[in-house]
Every structure is written in C-alpha cells, then in structure tokens.
Amino acid sequence: MNFHPTEQQRLIQESVREFANSSILPRRMEWDESQTFPRELFREMGAMGLMGMLVPEAYGGAGLGYFEYKLAIQELARVCGSIGLSMAAHNSLCTNHILSFGTEEQRQRWLPKLASGEHIGAWGLTEANTGSDAMRMQCVAKRDDARGGWVINGAKNWITHGLTGDIAVVLVRTGDLLDSHGITAFVVERGTPGFEGGKKENKLGMRASETAEMIFSDCFVPDAHVLGEVGEGFIQAMKILDGGRISIGSLALGIAKGAFDAALAYSKEREQFGQPISHFQAIAFKLADMRVQIESAELLLDQACDLKERGLPLTKESAMAKYEASEVAVRVATDAVQVLGGYGYTKDYPVEKFYRDSKLCTIGEGTSEIQKLVISREILKG
16 A cells, blocks of 8 residues: 555656645635636646546656555645546546547547546536435436437536536436336537536535536437446446545545645644644644545545555445545544634635635545445445
8 A cells, every 4th residue: 555655656656746835826716706616627637647546648648647646636736626626527437437438539539638637627527406315316318229329308407517528428218117127328528419507506615617508409429428337327436436435525624624734734823822823732632633534535545546546446436535535634624723723714825715615525426325325335245
C-alpha cells in the first residue's frame, strides 16, 4: 500500500498545489458567489494532464494511476471543492465509463478530446424520483430499426455538467422495470437533436460546479453510441461507481485538509486571554481529533486505491473509504468553523465554504446510507 508518495507522485502533488494556489485560489469566492462554472480553467487543467489522468497515453491521456489521481483531486479540493468535484466527475464517471466499456473505435473517437479538456464530460444516472433507487428509472429508449439506433425520452437530474458537458454517458432503460439487464449506457453528444440542458440547480455548496437537468425528447442515438452490450448499463454503472467512490472520498479528504489547515493556522495566530488559542486544551484536543480522523480516512482511501491498482474487488473498501472520508469532511469542516468562532461564520475566511461544500460528499455518488447498505451487504456475504 502507498502510505508514502513516490517522487513522481510528490511532484504531481506539488504541481497541482501550485496550480490551485495560483489559478483557483484568487477567484474561488468570485466563482462561488456568482455560481460561475469556469470552463476555461478546465482547458488549462487538460493541458496539465488532469482531465485524462487515468486515460492511457495512446488516447491522449496521462496514463497515471489512482494514487496520483487521489492526490490531484485532494489538492484541488484543498483550495476549492467545486473544481475538485468537476474534475472528479469528468474523469471517474464519463471518461472512465468510455475507457472501461467502449470499443477501440469509441475510445479513439471520444477520449482524446475529453483527456485534453477540449470536451467536458457528463454522466447521467440519477432522475428526479429515482436517486438511490436507480433501477426504477423512467428515462427510456425505444428501438428504431429503420434508422439503426434508439430514441431516448425522459430526463436526468442533478447531473454535473448537465448544461456544459460536450459528451454525456447516459444510463437509460431499454428493458423491463427492475430488470438489472434492462438498462443500457449510451454516449450522447451535445448538439444532438432532442438533447437539451434543463434547470440549473441553486445549491448550498459546490456552487462553481455546474449541476443541471439533461432532457431527452425523441433524441435519436445510433447503435455506434451504445457502450458495451444492450442491457449491460446497470452492471457497468455499479463498477464505475466503485472507482468513483475513490474520487469522492479524495474530494472529501481534500476539503477536510483545507478546513484543518485553515483552523490550525488561525489557532496559532488568534490570541485570547494573552495567548494563542491553540494553547487551550479545548482547541488543541479539537485539532488532534480532526487530524486523527483525516489520517484514518486517508488510510482507507489508500487501501481502496491499492486494490483498484491491482485489479482486485473493492466494492466494500471503496464504499468504506467514501463513507468515512465524506463524514469526516463534514465533521472537520464543522469543527473548523467552531475554532474560528465568529470569523468562521463569515465569507472573509475560507472555512464557511469548506463547511458548505463538505455536505455534498455525503450525498453524491451514493449517500452515506447507501454506502452503509453496500458495506453491510458485502460483510454479510462472508
């Protein structure tokens, strides 16, 4: 297991940290307040290799592994959760689904532009009334033999890059309700007739990461856009979410570290009763608890990364890592606000943003309750 980063991993981490501090930090609150998705920033990230980290070099990617990916998301989220979230969704969900289940022709067609950041990826599973209960999805595709493809009708909700995404991998029902082999994955390109962006959500946190509806109205998609076999979409999605949980865990870890860093620095500078507040046991013990939780979550993430890199089953371990890291992010961000007191409640200091952003981590890509369901099922198999 990778408890200590290699020299290459340290260099990647430092490079992303410098980029985050120079290109994201000065504008993070501006983007947050205006709910601006900074599209151009992601082209810069593509030039750095961050938009195709897991994509082999043959398809224009960086050809790196999950440890490097974890560190990169963490460093972005340490400054701005929104940017980390968009980078994670692009890489783990849309891009990785095409990489994992696409044909050679499909990979050659879509991966290079996704990896370069020229195209932004979206991934559509969730619907308005089927969040955790994805098997009951109402977005359907009907066979159109005359044109050699499928006609999609319905909507997807809470989709990262639902308006801006150039390429969307969409999970759609092609068979019977509640049939695990009744769902198929399609690639739908922006500009396809009948494919539109819908309502953009006005969110508590992660406000610079776009979340919106995707609406399909008699949207024709040719057979060449089916990923894998018809009916395999749900099984594919569950495998994609195993890796996706590493990315959300890494996102949560970065938010927790950013909040902790801010609280630690403030506790050393802020004086009360003639001494820094870090000298008071109430604050010092709070900082100790925060650090223990962060390092525990990181070890679980390293375990999941190690299993993923070795091609071993990781359903339980990735769910454990995502669950613990996301809950830790919320607890640490909450404690950070408390350490800063009144200042922590203002937008002059970063902890209020970490506090708002952290909550999404316990909801997105499977709620904490779903993670506990996954973990318990895996435990009870044995």
